[in-house]
Amino acid sequence: MPLPRSIARFNRQVTNRLTGLFAPYLPYFGVVVHTGRKTHRDYRTPVNVFPRPGGFVIALTYGPSADWVRNVLASGGATLETRGHVVHLTQPRVIHDEQSRAIPGPLRPILRLGNVSDFLELTFEDVPQSKDVPQSP
DSSP: OOOOHHHHHHIIIIIHHHHHHHTTTSTTEEEEEEEOTTTOOEEEEEEEEEEETTEEEEEOTTOTTSHHHHHHHHHTEEEEEETTEEEEEEEEEEEEOTTOTTSOGGGHHHHHHTTOOEEEEEEETTOOOOTTSOOOO
């Protein structure tokens, strides 16, 4: 079960402003820059992000119906600021995984404590689609 909406509101108003200062630089953290579906404004949302071959996986601590997730799905991608780098990501896909297989083993128990079992998988924008062309991580 995702975190309650009341916690989401508090985090959006208080915690995200603080977290947003260091999230673009720390391992397993990042900031998703996405465009609002109705406002067409750019928003910045701190997230827990994990590298995978060809892209990243983001833990959906508030579930797949969070506004920022819906924005990314509607636009077909987003920009991610992580570890001091900016990457453009496409092909967003929500995956449900009770085992959290895309997450490093030592971090899985932390996500299980928060009942996180939904993730957003995104692919690097410039990754070739052909299997004959080598792909960079």
